[in-house]
Amino acid sequence: MPKEEPVISFDRVMLHYGEGAPVLRNISLSLYKKSFHFLTGASGAGKTSLLRLLYVGIRHSSGKLKIFGKDVSEISREEQCKLRQRIGVVFQDLNLLDHLTVLENVALPLKVIGEHTKRREHQAKEILDWVGLGNCFNARPDTLSGGQKQRVAIARAVITRPDILLADEPTGSVDEKIANKLMGLFYGMYKMGTCVVVATHYRQFVDKFHYNEIHLKHGCIVEKDQVEQDVTS
């Protein structure tokens, strides 16, 4: 049987911001649908930068990066918008829109793909109930706690059931019980076929769930046997 095409493929990808030293170096990586990955590494190792490349928030400097089989250097603006509609993102700084209500924030990705008002409201309410924010539909994000905001951002990222889900430190501000519940949500997405990438400093989860770990050190992917050395040093 021919090998399935990866949803994400990096081939010797480098990233520089401006004229500075490379922030990501020689990244080669293939990620497939229905897979779960933790992205780890010390602060400044390049986790957020790698995720930014994946949702085409920035462009790489050299090498080849393909998403859904498309070379991102060659895609048009229109193709880029289409591609982004298949990717759910929980940003490290959340990026919630404070002039919209919680419900409107969560329903927004459905609006972008043209879903009817009633249906998007229904789905947004359902997912907000599930993450324990059933009493916050009409609140503005800037009136919520850090952990509540994080759950709004997660609800918004999963509402379209994306093919790729990228989450950057998604559980940093919630207690352990909610963090476990949210990990369960990510797990459910993975089981339904999504390629899930979760950047985290939360070693406890990485050790507990035994998913694939992509560990970055100074912008390079480090082999498994060197990870322990890095996290204990």
Ligand SMILES: Nc1ncnc2c1ncn2[C@@H]1O[C@H](COP(=O)(O)OP(=O)(O)OP(=O)(O)O)[C@@H](O)[C@H]1O
């Ligand atoms: N917009 C930018 N312009 C220039 N340098 C940047 C920019 N964003 C990040 N960097 C640099 O790139 C490197 C990697 O940063 P990045 O945010 O990817 O790390 P990280 O692993 O996500 O860290 P953290 O765990 O603190 O979130 C750092 O040295 C950072 O200073």
Ligand SMILES: [Mg+2]
């Ligand atoms: Mg980061």
